[in-house]
Amino acid sequence: MVLETVVVAIWAMLPAYIPNNVAVLAGGGRPIDGGRTLDDGTRILGDGKTWRGTAFGTVAGIAVALALNQIHPFVSDIVVAEPFPIAAAVSLAFGAMLGDILASFLKRRTGRQRGAAFPGIDQLDFVVVALLLTAIVATGWFLETFTLPVIVAVLILTPLLHLSTNAIAYALGLKDEPW
Ligand code: CTP
Ligand code: MG
Numbered sequence: 001m002v003l004e005t006v007v008v009a010i011w012a013m014l015p016a017y018i019p020n021n022v023a024v025l026a027g028g029g030r031p032i033d034g035g036r037t038l039d040d041g042t043r044i045l046g047d048g049k050t051w052r053g054t055a056f057g058t059v060a061g062i063a064v065a066l067a068l069n070q071i072h073p074f075v076s077d078i079v080v081a082e083p084f085p086i087a088a089a090v091s092l093a094f095g096a097m098l099g100d101i102l103a104s105f106l107k108r109r110t111g112r113q114r115g116a117a118f119p120g121i122d123q124l125d126f127v128v129v130a131l132l133l134t135a136i137v138a139t140g141w142f143l144e145t146f147t148l149p150v151i152v153a154v155l156i157l158t159p160l161l162h163l164s165t166n167a168i169a170y171a172l173g174l175k176d177e178p179w
Helices: 002-026 051-075 086-109 119-137 139-145 147-171
Strands: none
Touching: 002 086, 002 119, 002 147, 051 086, 086 119, 086 139, 119 139, 119 147
């Protein structure tokens, strides 16, 4: 059923959706690359990837997974998925942050300034890495939860959710660009 698939897709991806948004709110301070540049003369990652944003984002994503596990018994009729194993909670949250960081690395290598849009990559970087990492560290749960229809739903819904939350964050003045 389509609705069931969509519900599982959003539920299972929430621990990966939250980190980037929390990083926007919590970001600042020392950049991960420490200000260093590569031979190409541009920053390794840039000032937009900070230790604080990454740490708060990861912890927030894990906390969301644990909170969903607490709610799970009451909604298990609607959400047809097993609770998040701790390994999956960590890999979804940290994988999302890592995907975003890798995308910034790619952006800098392709000459894009901090904040520049990278269509496609901006919307899906964190999904791909969060899912890959989860497939590795929580394989059983991953295969049970992310069936092919759920993955298709994730790939369709994520860019839409990402664009709308970022547009809201921009309108509220929390983010410098609407992407
Ligand atoms: N942020 C952070 N640490 C992260 C990710 C994000 O501190 N790991 C914060 C930064 O303050 C960043 C803001 O969230 O400026 C918006 O994130 P994002 O759009 O990913 O970064 P950009 O500043 O646009 O930089 P980039 O071009 O590298 O994506
Ligand atoms: Mg950006």
